Amino acid sequence: MAQTVLITGCSSGFGQLAVRTFSANGWNVMATMRAPEKDTDLRDLPGVALVRLDVTDTASIQAAVTETVQRFGSIDCLVNNAGYGGHALFEQFDDAAMRAMFETNVFGPVNTMRAVLPMMRKQGHGTIVNVSSMAGLLGLPGNAFYSASKFALNGLSEGMALECEAFGVRVHVVEPGAYPTTRFGANTDNALDVGDDQVAGYSRKLRAHIEALGEQMAQQGGDLADPQEVADAIYSCATSKDAPIHNPTGADARMLDSMIQSAPSRQAFLEQMRTMLLPQA
Template identity: 45%
Template sequence: MSKTVLVTGCSSGFGRDIAKVFAAEGWNVAATMRKPERETELRASDQVSVLRLDVQDRASIDAAVAATLARFGAIDVLVNNAGFGLHGVFEETAREKILEQFEVNVFGVMDVTRAVLPAMRARRSGVVLNVSSGAGVFTLPMLSSYCASKFALEGFSEALSYELAPLGIRVKIVEPGGVPSTRFVERSAEEARQTAPIADYAPFVDGAGRLFAELVQARDGATSEGVARVIFEAATDGADRLRYLGTENIAPLVAARRQTSEDAYIALMRSRFAPRL
């Protein structure tokens, strides 16, 4: 029988491509999103069930998990993909927006995972794969809230992996860098436009803008489809490995964080990422 994956955040970007990759590999796919009534492409496949799931709405989480189990009988892999990024100076960012950042990127992941685990425990089998970010390994200016949420996700995932291993359930983390073909940049810009600027930060923000423009030019061919393929391979390789690099463009920074001294890492980041005013 075909295996089943439940993916959150399938309306665009990584989520849509993750659903398509798993379906192409013969899997049953529960492609979940906040507004499934707008979806047409994924509905074309008989292997794909398009369901409403808003990670901030626990009733919708429970309903989507129940519908998936009723149709397919099991959930072999959960891909917690739904998320967004706040971009801007911390002091300018409203507390309510930071709460939303954690509600989606951290607490939503926890709630969906909690809903799926009973079925995985009953079978003593399953994979929980959480989509993190390079921003869960190293930090960048203007992304303090997003980095904080992804650092929290990394810590949660690692601790959870120890709890679930004796039950036959693996936890995986995939860490992609910036990918032009997703809506991440567009939504971050939309969120930033809702903040009230503080004049004292204007020179810093201008310098950071030049920095991010350079980063966009250095994405080295990273694609949403490529990240989806890494996620599929991580979910299905049967290995006990916890972390996977989603895109090669962030490999030097990940290596600097994990393979050099603290002083060397901080010196590198300050020299490379402090905005030039």
Template identity: 40%
Template sequence: MTNKVWFITGASKGFGRILVNKLLKRGDKVAATSRSIESFADIKDSNFLALEVKNLADEQTVKQAVEKTIETFGAINILVNNAGYGLLGAFEEISDAEMRTEFDVNVFGTFNTIRNILPFMRKQKSGQIINISSIAGFVGYENWTAYNASKFAVVGFSDSLKHELKPLNIRVLCVMPGPFNTDFLNNNSLKVSDQRISDYKTNAVHSAWDEMNHKQEGDPDKAMDALIKLVDENNINIDQAFFGKWAYQGAKEQIKNIENQMNEISSLVEHLEYN
């Protein structure tokens, strides 16, 4: 599937930037968003459209970016919702404002791009939406409550959306990576709650993740190669994909744990209907 038009959010670094470079190299057209258009200053390619979107939660700004892409390239075939950041902290430590900002970027930004691109995909009777969630959208982790909640929201949303869009020939793929060697654990991508409550040991958890920074086993180049291959192969049976050994093993353990619990309480809860 070459010579397609991609719209990618959060493309200034990490997965997004790697994906942009790979797609341009193979001749696809790419519109990419960043909070600062200067982050794309080094890209000199007529197939690239740089879009400055400082706040994906601002629907009007997102709408303008989508319209500019359609005006420039005539279509959007594939949307990749990649923008997001981590928020570390136990739930009691996280303020309402911190939680809402996390959801604005990770969840409502995703909603806004999809809402504004769907009319064009419906008109062209085709398209693919790729939502980058996380293994943290399938498995809960200590002191990642807000991030877990936002990524679970993306997974649940994607799982429902796929049913709505399938009759319209628009596919939805939710990708759930584990730790990859990107800048995700850097201070500008990973925030820590302002409040500290000693009982929750957030400082120790933060130190452990900080120690992992740029030592993650996942290769982001291979991850984006896999993503492109999934798109090209267009396997209609795949709508969720766990990326990397950490994610794959974590998902298997979570599924096994759920099955064990279902078996343990089946006699209590399986038959709760009226006789």
């Protein structure tokens, strides 16, 4: 009998690739997104069904979970992929933007895990894969709130991985580096001019520097990083009992993780990163 995965944030990027990967490997896939009626890419794939799910709306989560169980019989894997990004200095991020980011990146996975974990615990097996970010390994200047949300997701995943072992439920976190698909849309830069001239001027300068660095890191070895790597990492977590809790994915994320592990202290690591991440005067 085919296993079933429910994936959030499937309208594009890693989520869409994950749907294709699970489908190609014979899984039943409930591909969820806020507006499934707009999909033109996934609905005809083998074993794939679409349903509306907004991770900030608990009623839509419960409805999607119920429909998945009714259609496929159970949920063997949950992939929390939906994400919210934004670039701005701390002073430029207003309260609404901060809360929206945490609602999607932290409380969204909390909501979906609350909906499926009792079922997984009772059936004695299940896997949860939370898609985080390289930003969950390092507090990025100009992305402090985004990093904070991903640090929170990483810590939540790590703690849950340990506490869920007793119930036969595995929890993993995938931490992608820079990929072409990780652009969150033009609206993520809409606060860069907020504030006085000092704040806005530095914010623009920092953003340009980070953009250039990201382009460089996304092309490790001369080729644009392939986002299929992330879908493959998600699938590996779902299918391999030997998969680690933390899964930095992409040459840049693995390099960053290696730097963290090899540095004599966290402060020494941050000193290394300062010259890379901050624009020179």
